[in-house]
Amino acid sequence: MPPPKPPPDPPRSNDPVDERAIAAQVPRLRRYAAALAGNLSDADDLVQDCIEKALANRHTLRDVSRLGGWLLSILHNLHVSGLRWRRRRGPEVPVEDLADDLALSAAPADRAEVRDFVRAFNRLSEEHRAVLLLTGLEGLSYREAAEVLGVPVGTVMSRLARARERLRVLMDGGTEQAVRRVK
Amino acid sequence: MNTEPGAPVTEADLHAWMDGELPEERHAEVERHLAGDPELARRFERYRAQRALLNGAFGPLIDRPLPAALAPPYSRGREGVRPRRRLSPLRMLAAAAVLLVFLAGGAGGWWLRGWTGGAAGGGAAFVADAVAAHRVFVVEVRHPVEVGADQEEHLVGWLSKRLGKPLRAPRLAGQGYDLVGGRLLSDAQGPAAQLMYQDAAGRRITLYIRPATGAPDTSFRFAQNGNVQAFYWRDNGLAWAVTGDLDRVTLSAIAEEVYGALNS
Structure with missing residues (x-):
């Protein structure tokens, strides 16, 4: 009897995360950002910045299964630094x-x-x-x-x-x- | 949070219990504690209701269509050039107009479901008829309408009678458009009406109306065919389409005006 075929390689978890994996998280990120920021336009800016930052730093993510939390923490940091910046500029009129x-x-x-x-x-x-x-x-x-x-x-x-x-x-x-x- | 059995129940234990983070062996104790303190139990019931509302209110955001900037591919041009949104007055106006459409029509979600089937047929077929009629008649120089705006009362009475529903010709002067007149048309579903409006520059938009008795109301939907765009919806037994060769924001403001006029 031939030896059983080895199972296909599991996805290597140290492969850098690709665009598609990030894109799959975007609707969820946007929902979180909108609820956090209180409007969709600020949320879209935040998520866009978050995607850019994630792509630029994708090699630092060791474990791809933690992508969701990793993206959320990038977004969180962007939001906090954005708040500081906005506070200096004074309040903005809510867009919606x-x-x-x-x-x-x-x-x-x-x-x-x-x-x-x-x-x-x-x-x-x-x-x-x-x-x-x-x-x-x-x-x-x-x-x-x-x-x-x-x-x-x-x-x-x-x-x-x-x-x-x-x-x-x-x-x-x-x-x-x-x-x-x-x- | 206290993990040893027998320890006094703290506020943190109660939250951990609610969030499913309390070790199993402490559940009975926490539940006993709550049973003995109705006020505390009520407070945690409210927290539970909050969490349900949190999901009910924000949950549907996940289904909203994404703006182009958030859809892949992301790596267009390595420099990361992208148009940054700034809060220019124009943009705020545009956002406000889009919001008005939402407010007038009801945004997204569950109440779009009703379009398929129903007395008026599918939304796609309806808006295709509206756009076709728009293209045929807006270019008409000598006979753009059957009955002119000078006989508005007669026009509205006649079309109402043929459609079997009381109709109105909404005032769109606020958007710079005046009624030219209207005509009776027929499509696969039976009678339909077209009202035509024109602005000072001679640009024309049309409203296309068809009975949709028994079909549920819908929010605004958007369709585009070449340079012609349309907003369409169902309201109160009639299907409406506002069609024009205009940008989406301007047209949405007009659609909102039409909807507002019909529901005032």
Whole structure:
């Protein structure tokens, strides 16, 4: 009996990531960026910068299976440095109201709720938005979110607790529950 | 987060429990703790609802069509030359116009589904008829319309009767277009109406209207055929197409105006 054929080579994980792999992540990156930045035009700029930076640095990604998180952390860093830059220039006029836009793509019965939610969400700090999105929308574990944000896991947990409570009060009113020390 | 069984339940444990990060052996304890504190349980119910809303509100963004700059190939020209978007007043106006289309029509998603089938046939066939009729009649010098704007009341009454639906000729003076008149047409689905408008420079746009009884409303959709572009939608038992040899932003502003006039 001939020896069993060797299985085909698994994709080598140290191959540099190609455009197609990045492109496959773009819709997800754009969703995250839009929710974080609060509008689609800033999101598109962010994602475009992120793609450029990722392509320029693709050889530094050791493990291709971590591409998603790697892209998110590039985007996060770009966003943070962009914020600093924007703060110096003063506030900009929002180009569009993402809350209305998203409400209109929801079923009519859910529109008011979606609009109110997005408005409340946009009033959270960037830090709070990021941690809620990474864990709640992107499905990252605490550890993965900590890597993307470049902070310790404990910080992710305390930020998450505060962000949830803040958002609850923004949506429901009432007073913020003093979230006890989390650790 | 406390991992040893028997440790007091902390706020962090509760969040970790909700996020599926708490070790299995502590679940029962956390759940007991919550059961004994209805107010706390309510608060975490709200957090859970937040997370559902987060997904419901932002989740659909993943299906939005990507702008060309975000679609591969990315490595056009190594210098990375690309037109950087700057917030020029013109761009903001353009963005505002596009947004208005969204606001008027309902953006993307679930409510586009209704186009296939239905009483008015497919959207593609409809807009093809509208564009064909546009091409035939906008070039007409002597008889662009059957009934002129000087008899608007008669025109509207007649077309309403033939389409079996009350029709209106929206005012588009705000966009610089005045009604020239209209005509009755027939296509594979039966009667259809065309209204023609013209601006001071003699540029013409047409509205094409066909009954779509029983078919669900849709948001604005866009079609292009050569130099002619069209926005079309269904609203309140009628299918509408606004067609013109105009750039997309200008045409979308006109479509928005038409929609607004019909729903005011």
